[in-house]
Amino acid sequence: MSGIELSKRQEAILAIVKTYGPITGKEIADRLNLSRAALRPDLAILTMSGLLGARPRVGYYLTGKEPADVIAGVLGSVKVAQALSQPVAVRDTSSVYDTIVTMFVEDVGTIIVVSEGGFLEGVASRKDMLKAAMTGKNINKMPVSVSMTRMPNIVVTHPEEHVLQAAQKLLSHQVDALPVVVSVKTDSGEKLQVVGRFTKTNITRLFVQLAGK
Ligand code: ADP
Numbered sequence: 766m767s768g769i770e771l772s773k774r775q776e777a778i779l780a781i782v783k784t785y786g787p788i789t790g791k792e793i794a795d796r797l798n799l800s801r802a803a804l805r806p807d808l809a810i811l812t813m814s815g816l817l818g819a820r821p822r823v824g825y826y827l828t829g830k831e832p833a834d835v836i837a838g839v840l841g842s843v844k845v846a847q848a849l850s851q852p853v854a855v856r857d858t859s860s861v862y863d864t865i866v867t868m869f870v871e872d873v874g875t876i877i878v879v880s881e882g883g884f885l886e887g888v889a890s891r892k893d894m895l896k897a898a899m900t901g902k903n904i905n906k907m908p909v910s911v912s913m914t915r916m917p918n919i920v921v922t923h924p925e926e927h928v929l930q931a932a933q934k935l936l937s938h939q940v941d942a943l944p945v946v947v948s949v950k951t952d953s954g955e956k957l958q959v960v961g962r963f964t965k966t967n968i969t970r971l972f973v974q975l976a977g978k
Contacts, residue, residue: 774797777797778797778807781793781796781797782827787826788824790808793808814839815838816828816835840929840932844924845923845924845945845963847928848963848970849967850961853873853875854959855909857887858908861904862905862907865894875888877962879959882958885919886915887919888940890941916957922963923947924960931963932968935968942964943962943963944957945961945962946959
């Protein structure tokens with residue numbers, strides 16, 4: 766089986782439902798020599814994950830969904846807005862030195878670089894900053910904008926995008942983080958306002974949450 770790792774007890778419940786379903790929670794509990802209360806968390810996980818269906822007065826039945834369908838279904842329905850982190854940003858006028866300090870203080874590997882008003886200008890990664898430091902020039906005087914990746918080459922996501930699509934962007938562009946942006950109209954045209962960041966850590970956290978841990 767690929768995807769979701771089920772406990773022995775959850776596997777046993779699925780096997781009982783497969784043979785005897787539709788079957789009530791009480792009957793499943795009796796077959797496993799457990800109390801109805803002891804079984805409740807497992808039944809909740811199995812119904813939430815979409816593997817089991819439940820109908821009042823009828824009982825539990827198998828939905829026929831594979832674990833892989835369930836994962837695709839969940840990641841395809843959760844939006845970036847539900848999983849994002851607060852943005853960590855510096856102004857485009859900041860030095861490479863200050864950007865590195867911000868990386869340490871905020872404990873992030875990717876800094877978003879913004880213009881006045883919080884509009885997206887670029888992204889500075891750990892290696893971008895290392896490269897700048899390795900030139901041997903004074904990084905206190907070097908603006909971050911000379912060693913960042915800049916617009917329009919930034920891969921972004923937006924709050925309404927599904928987590929699965931944002932995760933695919935992280936993989937296909939081989940980056941650790943995406944700025945989360947919304948488009949706003951300004952006097953100097955359409956700009957991207959930074960409202961968050963979406964990283965590999967957000968996906969890991971979501972994954973652990975979905976497993977009910
Ligand atoms: P690192 O460089 O520390 O390995 P990344 O893999 O995230 O970190 O970054 C690789 C390169 O891609 C860097 O030069 C960085 O500026 C750039 N980069 C990072 N995130 C993005 C993004 N969302 N869109 C475009 N370029 C990015």
